[in-house]
Amino acid sequence: MLVEMTARTVYEGALFMRSMEMLSAFINIVLLGWLILARTKSRRAMLIGLAISAIAVLFHGIMEGMRWQMVPIYLITIIPIVILGVQSIFEPKERTGKGSRIRRILALSLAFLYGIIAVALPIVLPVFTFEKPAGPYSIGTVTYDWIDEQREETFTAEAGDKRELMVQIWYPAELQASGKREHYLSDAGPFAEGYSKLLNMPKALFTTFEHVRTHAVEHAAIATREPAYPVLLFSHGFSGHKNQNTFQIEQLVSEGYIVVGIDHTYSSMASVFADGRVAWLVPQDTDSADYLDQANEGWVEDVKFVLHQLEQLANHDPEERFTGRLDMEKVGMFGHSFGGATSTQMLMRDDRIKAAINMDGILYGKQRVPEGGLKKPFLLMSADHSLQIAQTIPDRQQAEMIERMLTRYEHVADGGNYWLIINNMDHTGFSDFYLISPLIERMAGIHLQQAHRIINDYSLDFFNHYLKQQPLQLLNQVGEHPDYTLKKG
Structure with a gap:
């Protein structure tokens, strides 16, 4: 074997x-x-x-x-x-x-x-690559260092520090867009060091990040095929980062979406600011449901601030790239893990978010999904391993907490919404991380390429229907399939 x-x-x-x-x-x-x-x-x-x-x-x-x-x-x-x-x-x-x-x-x-x-x-330990995007657009990208002057930074000791976020925008570009393809991580060193410390593994195992390139071209001209493009916000999980779902982001952008990735500072693996400063991951009480419910408020505020900044860009971009090109009437959100919980909270609490996808995120946050559902388009994606994880945790107290948290899924599909459970899949498989080595993927017992294609196909079908009013291609096929089960409320 x-x-x-x-x-x-x-x-x-x-x-x-x-x-x-x-x-x-x-x-x-x-x-x-x-x-x-x-x-x-x-x-x-x-x-x-x-x-x-x-x-x-x-x-x-x-x-x-x-x-x-x-x-x-x-x-x-x-x-x-x-x-x-x-x-x-x-x-x-x-x-x-x-x-x-x-x-x-x-x-x-x-x-x-x-x-x-x-x-x-x-x-x-390969220099991994991303599947060539299938859509009709090339991909452009630009990164911003934004400071929320209205919020104090609670993770630093310095009085007067303001909340600072690194935000990357990927957007449809003309097919003939030329230029050097962007690195997966603009500064891979801090991420190699961060993963080394978090996983207690040699830093050398993560140095391949510095060689990985994406399909995006920095500052490419935005495509003119459509006057404006729907906007999707992406929120990573604890210790993740804004680029961690590049496999998914590139496919969505190639199909005509503008995707905005947010580094939730001090909860991301590392945030590398424009001047080279690094904000490292701060250990937090991820075993406490009460703490995580409260911590999610900070992530929600991050997203609201980014939405405000996007509205400013849509009205007047000093570089003229996004002026009038962000369709702020068609805004969706997707996230992984804690970012998935944040997407769910934003869907419930902010009228600007019209549809959301939660990828394997327990529903932390102040609001609960009510009986009868969210009354807005929602898709929950779950790994079958994650739904059974409480059975594998030796710490009974922690296992019971997870079991209690999973009961928050009870009404997610109510009101005609969707729940996609992917077979032979685990929590980390929803990100790029396993691409670092096919050996890790095999040890996890999943087929990553197949899982990523399911995620991409269903994400696109969901947003195409609810933001672009296109007919459903996949989400109307409810039931058990060889690789997944699709439920509809």
Whole structure:
């Protein structure tokens, strides 16, 4: 079973390898095999092998960037140099007999083992990519550092500190939009450090973030096909960040939505402000329902402030990008985990939010879903593992708290709303995180690509219907399916 899982992991991870990275690995593994198997190796052949290997590594470094996971591959490049050095000092001798054959077999075995490790390392920890967006638009993006002068920052000790939020907007761009694709994280260092501390794992495991690029082009011209585009706000979960659902955001934007991601400062993994300051995740009492109900108020206020800023941009954008292009009459919201709870609260409490999706978020917050439902379009997405999580928690007190919280789902589908339960899925699968390694995905027991496509298809169908008045394509197919169950109230 473990061998089968590892083999599948390596195969799927290979799909993430970058083209020059893959070419460099192939050339150097072939070079290693030739160095071991060839009985005679002329100086000219060695120099040619060295040149080809070095050129492949050089182009990979220039075009894609070098990373520590490829070090075993890079080291193969220097083997011809070592052999040439030895040959220049010692006269090569032809060796025959049983001893030389044993040494040859041993060398071949070690080379094979080394080759397996060299290839597996960049595959198990790949520079992951996002599926090409399916819609008719390219993607532009811009980031803002906004300060709410009306609110004091409660997570800092300095008197007079105001609430400061990093906000990223992704928007439809013309198909011919040109420019360099944006990094997944503009400054990946703090996130690698943050994940390392949170998960108690080596920081090196998370350095691949710095090489990951998206399909978005910074400051691209906004598409002119529509006079204005519906707006969707995205709220991450505790210790998440505004980019954590890029797999979903890019697909929605490509279909004609403007998506606004919010970093909830001090509750996100890290918020990197425009001047380089970093606001780190502050530990909070995430085991207390009372604390989380109250903490959600701060997130709701964050969203309300961002909505106000968007209204200002729609009226007058100093850069002229969004003036008149944000359709503030068609605003929806979606969020993961605590951000999903925030989306639900905003739907209940703010008339500007016309429809919302909660992705696996327990319904924390001051207001409860009333009997009869929300009276506004709502879709709850749940992982089947999450609905059973209380049964796996050894701490009985904590398990009972989770069970009590899950009862808040009782009326979510009332009044004609929807509840989508995805099979073989867990809480983290609703974000990009498992893309960091196919091995982690396999250990979690989920099929991430399939789950992400279900999330994307149903998110698009939901918002297309309730914000663009398009006919339903999927949400009208209520019932049990092989990969999910769809309920309607």
